[in-house]
Amino acid sequence: MRIGILGGTFNPIHNTHIKLATESMAQLGLDKVIFITSASPPHKAVEHGVDDEVRHRMVELAIKDISHFEASRIELDRRGKSYTYYTIVELKKKYPNSELFFIVGGDSIDYIEQWHRADELLRLCSFAVYPRGDVAGEYLQKRCEWLERVYGAVCYVLDVCGDEVSSTVVRRLVAEGDDIKGLVPKAVEEFILSSRIYKGDKNG
Numbered sequence: 639m640r641i642g643i644l645g646g647t648f649n650p651i652h653n654t655h656i657k658l659a660t661e662s663m664a665q666l667g668l669d670k671v672i673f674i675t676s677a678s679p680p681h682k683a684v685e686h687g688v689d690d691e692v693r694h695r696m697v698e699l700a701i702k703d704i705s706h707f708e709a710s711r712i713e714l715d716r717r718g719k720s721y722t723y724y725t726i727v728e729l730k731k732k733y734p735n736s737e738l739f740f741i742v743g744g745d746s747i748d749y750i751e752q753w754h755r756a757d758e759l760l761r762l763c764s765f766a767v768y769p770r771g772d773v774a775g776e777y778l779q780k781r782c783e784w785l786e787r788v789y790g791a792v793c794y795v796l797d798v799c800g801d802e803v804s805s806t807v808v809r810r811l812v813a814e815g816d817d818i819k820g821l822v823p824k825a826v827e828e829f830i831l832s833s834r835i836y837k838g839d840k841n842g
Contacts, residue, residue, distance in 0.1 A: 639669040639670070639733065639735070639736040639737070640666065640667055640668045640736065640737050640739065641668060641669060641670055641671070641672060641729075641733060641736050641737070641738050641739065642659065642662045642663065642666070642668045642670070642671035642672065642738075642739045642741050642766065643671075643672050643674060643725075643726070643729065643738055643739065643740045643741060643763070644658060644659050644662075644671055644672070644673050644674070644741045645673075645674040645675075645676055645713070645720070645722065645725070646673075646674075646675070646676060647675070647676050647693060647805070648673070648675055648676075648693050648694075648696060648697050648805070649688050649693050649805050649809070650693070650696045650805055650808055650809075650822060650826055650830060650836075651673070651693075651696050651697050651700045651805075651822065651823070651826060652803045652805060652808055652822045652826075653802075653803055653820070653821060653822060653823065654799075654800060654801075654802045654803040654804075655673070655700075656700065656701070656704070656823065657798065657802070658741060658768060658796075658798060658800060659671040659673070659707060659741070661796060661797075661798040662739065662741050662766050662796060662798075663706065665766075665794075665796055665797065665798075666739055666766060666794060666796075668706075668739065669706065670706040670707065670708060671706065671707055671708070671741070672708045672709075672710045672729075673701060673707065673708065673709050673710065674710045674712055674713055674725060675693055675694040675697055675710070675711070675713065675714055676713055676720040677690055677713045677714045677716070677717055677718070677720050688835055688836075690714050691714075692833070692835060694709065694711060694714060695829070696826050696829060696830075697709045699823065699825040699826050699829055700822070700823040700825065700826050701823075702825065712725055712728055712729070713725055716728075719754075721754040721755075722740065722753060722754070722759060723753070723754050723755040723756075723758060723759045723762070726738060726740065726759060726762045726763050727762065730762060730763075737763075737764060738762075738763040738764065739763065739764045739765070739766045739794070740763050740764070740765050740766065741766045741768070741796075742765060742767055742768075743767070743768060743770035743771075743773075743800050744767055744768060744769050744770045744771070744773030744774075744777070744778045744781075744800075745770050745771045745772075745773050747765065747767045747773075747778065747781060747782075747785075747793075748773055748781065750785070756789075757789060760785060760789040760790070760791040761789065761790050761791065764791075764792040764793070764794065765782070765785075765791060765792065765793045765794065766794050766796055767781075767782060767793060767794065767795050767796065768795075768796040768798050768799070768800045769795075769796075769798075769799060769800060769801075770799075770800040770801055771801065775795055775797070778795045779795050781793075782794070782795055803821050803822075807821070808821055808822060808830075808836075809836045812830060812835075812836040812837060813837060813838060818830070
């Protein structure tokens with residue numbers, strides 16, 4: 639099997655996450671994509687006091703009707719810092735005969751050498767990188783070629799934009815009482831509005 643891995647705080651999950659997974663499947667011929675809710679990302683805090691279980695529940699709601707998408711608790715159950723290296727090691731044991739593709743934004747791949755056990759991680763799985771922020775596809779192609787040359791990594795550049803929606807924007811709109819229709823899956827929108835998370839969060 640060819641399996642995509644899409645991790646994040648998903649605070650909340652939104653339609654660009656779904657698009658990234660869908661395009662990754664199409665462009666790389668993946669059999670499925672696993673969405674992994676981060677418990678405690680090493681490079682940033684989970685903001686705005688949203689419980690881990692709430693974030694993961696939104697992931698489950700977002701993909702419940704999409705075949706070949708799966709929500710994983712692997713990092714929530716492990717607790718501690720969500721180092722990608724340990725997640726990939728666990729998934730390699732679970733899917734020993736599969737090729738894993740870690741889906742990651744160009745802004746993150748730009749400093750991946752600083753990640754925990756990066757030299758090993760870069761050889762453990764393939765990487766599917768999408769343009770994001772100021773990091774464009776042409777630069778990413780050169781970056782991937784360098785990672786392949788120096789670390790022996792296998793790296794693909796996806797033809798998809800990762801900036802159409804952000805969790806920060808969704809949180810701010812909810813806090814201000816504005817509409818988020820079309821920015822998040824309908825089930826997630828209903829959950830956010832009914833549970834009143836992000837309400838009054840004026841800082842986004």
